[in-house]
Amino acid sequence: MCKLQLSLAIIKPHAVKNPVALSYIRNVIKNKFVVVKTKRVTLDQETAGNFYIEHEEKFFFNRLVTFMSSGYIDLHVLGHRNAIQLWRTMLGPTKVFKAQFEDPYSLRGMFGLSDTRNVAHGSDSIASAEREIKFFFPDFSFYEWHTNTEQLYRKGPIIFNKHLFQHVRKL
Numbered sequence: 817m818c819k820l821q822l823s824l825a826i827i828k829p830h831a832v833k834n835p836v837a838l839s840y841i842r843n844v845i846k847n848k849f850v851v852v853k854t855k856r857v858t859l860d861q862e863t864a865g866n867f868y869i870e871h872e873e874k875f876f877f878n879r880l881v882t883f884m885s886s887g888y889i890d891l892h893v894l895g896h897r898n899a900i901q902l903w904r905t906m907l908g909p910t911k912v913f914k915a916q917f918e919d920p921y922s923l924r925g926m927f928g929l930s931d932t933r934n935v936a937h938g939s940d941s942i943a944s945a946e947r948e949i950k951f952f953f954p955d956f957s958f959y960e961w962h963t964n965t966e967q968l969y970r971k972g973p974i975i976f977n978k979h980l981f982q983h984v985r986k987l
């Protein structure tokens with residue numbers, strides 16, 4: 817038995833605005849993961865800064881926060897037995913030229929515009945996934961997930977709700 821791991825994916829503003837990129841990204845997500853939660857939001861600069869607080873001292877922090885609060889972003893809680901690593905592998909390298917050169921068919925390789933505007937975010941560890949999911953989905957209960965919902969998403973029956981872009985219990 818292999819339990820589902822969760823990761824937070826964020827589709828960044830330039831990708832949400834690009835219908836070709838967005839539909840491609842949504843397709844690969846839907847084909848590889850169970851989508852546990854989806855939400856479209858905008859962030860103010862303070863919230864974006866808190867989310868990326870680990871990068872506060874970096875030279876790119878200001879532009880990152882400005883960019884991330886510049887338009888709609890799509891939040892997805894993704895489930896897979898290897899969700900964190902799988903999503904980051906699908907993203908490809910953080911830096912866009914590296915992505916284009918070393919992994920041209922990764923999402924960042926295909927749709928990245930710059931090192932800042934690199935298509936999407938993915939949690940980098942189990943601890944950061946928990947923090948990031950709690951950050952955007954404060955009502956999400958990890959207790960409930962481990963005791964109940966994880967099994968439902970692993971064994972079903974679930975169906976994909978296109979309108980919500982989310983898997984839901986099949987009634």
Ligand SMILES: Nc1ccn([C@@H]2O[C@H](COP(=O)(O)OP(=O)(O)OP(=O)(O)O)[C@@H](O)[C@H]2O)c(=O)n1
Nearest residue numbers: 875876879880883911912929930931932933934
């Ligand atoms: N001290 C610095 C300054 C810049 N860079 C790199 O140089 C890239 C190009 O910088 P810039 O031209 O400012 O990027 P933009 O094309 O404007 O794109 P963005 O701001 O979206 O990254 C940066 O993204 C960063 O990876 C770096 O490594 N160290």
Ligand SMILES: Nc1ncnc2c1ncn2[C@@H]1O[C@H](COP(=O)(O)OP(=O)(O)O)[C@@H](O)[C@H]1O
Nearest residue numbers: 871876880909910931932933934936937938940
């Ligand atoms: N050298 C850089 N220049 C500009 N922006 C950067 C740079 N490095 C990282 N960023 C931005 O900050 C985000 C967070 O950085 P990091 O956590 O190191 O990468 P990742 O998103 O791959 O986990 C990146 O996705 C990117 O948008």
Ligand SMILES: [Mg+2]
Nearest residue numbers: 937938939940
């Ligand atoms: Mg990161």
